[in-house]
Amino acid sequence: RQDRRRKQTPADQDFAAELVKYQQEIERLRDEASQSREQLQASNEELQSTNEELQSANEELTTSKEEMQSMNEELQTINTELQTKLDDLALAQSDMQNVLNSIEIAVLFLDQDLNVRRYTERATTIINLRENDIGRPLSDLTSSLQYPELQDDARHTLDTLAVSEKQIMTRDDRWFSVRIMPYRRLDNVIDGVVITLFDITDTKALESSLRQSPRA
Incomplete structure (x- = not known):
């Protein structure tokens, strides 16, 4: 039998070599594409x-934004309620001050440290008081009262809750009934003392006149 296979020429060998080379390149590109797909899939999973x-x-x-908004609304509501209470308190204090001033009674309010908390205008005619004296100790104040133990009596009332009342003469020959009482808040807490000063000059003068008048 005659062998019909043609003997490979150099050109055939070069073509075969090129074909192998292309096949290898294609395989490499497939590997790279496969790796790229895997990397892309991994990146896609990470992105997802x-x-x-x-x-x-x-x-x-x-x-969180909704909760913060809700809290902010609650805070605004609380702030509004607090402002209303502060306004009511300021009005109540103003009303009390006007009432105290209208009754023409000398009153001095002291806190637990015996510092000036509030006073009526009438009190300024007996004790040297000015607006900037709020917060000053009682011991720093001067007055026309001949009452050197006033601070000690105020402290005693604060410590024992016992009411003190004395008749005190001033340097200009006036007489006052000085009463020291505990300052009791609405919640029953003692928060200082209240000193009231009643002018009893006319009463003392009448008593003196009665004592000096001849008996029938």
Whole structure:
């Protein structure tokens, strides 16, 4: 039998070599494409995971924003209520001050440290008081009263809750009934003392006149 296979020429060998080379290149490109697809898939999974985390964070942020808005609304409501109470308190204090001034009674309010808390205008005619004396100790004040133990009596009342009342003469020959009482708040807490000074000059003069008048 005659062998019909043609003997490979140099050109055939070069073609075969090129074909092998192209096949290897194609295989390499396939490997690279496969690796790229795997990397792309991994990146896509990471991106999806990141997107889910961002979505979760956004939901939490939205929830936090809603909670913060709710808290802010509650705070505004509380602030409004507090401001209303402060306005009511200021009005009540103003009303009390006007009432005290209208009754023409000298009153001095002291806190637990015996510092000036409040006073009526009438008190300024007996004790040297000015607006900037609020918060000053009683011991720093001067008055026309001949009453050097006033601070000690105020402290005693604060410590024992016992009411003190004395008739005191001033340097200009006036007489006052000085009463020291505990300052009791509405919640029954002792928060200082109240000193009231009643002018009894006319009463003392009448008593003196009666004593000096001849008996029938």
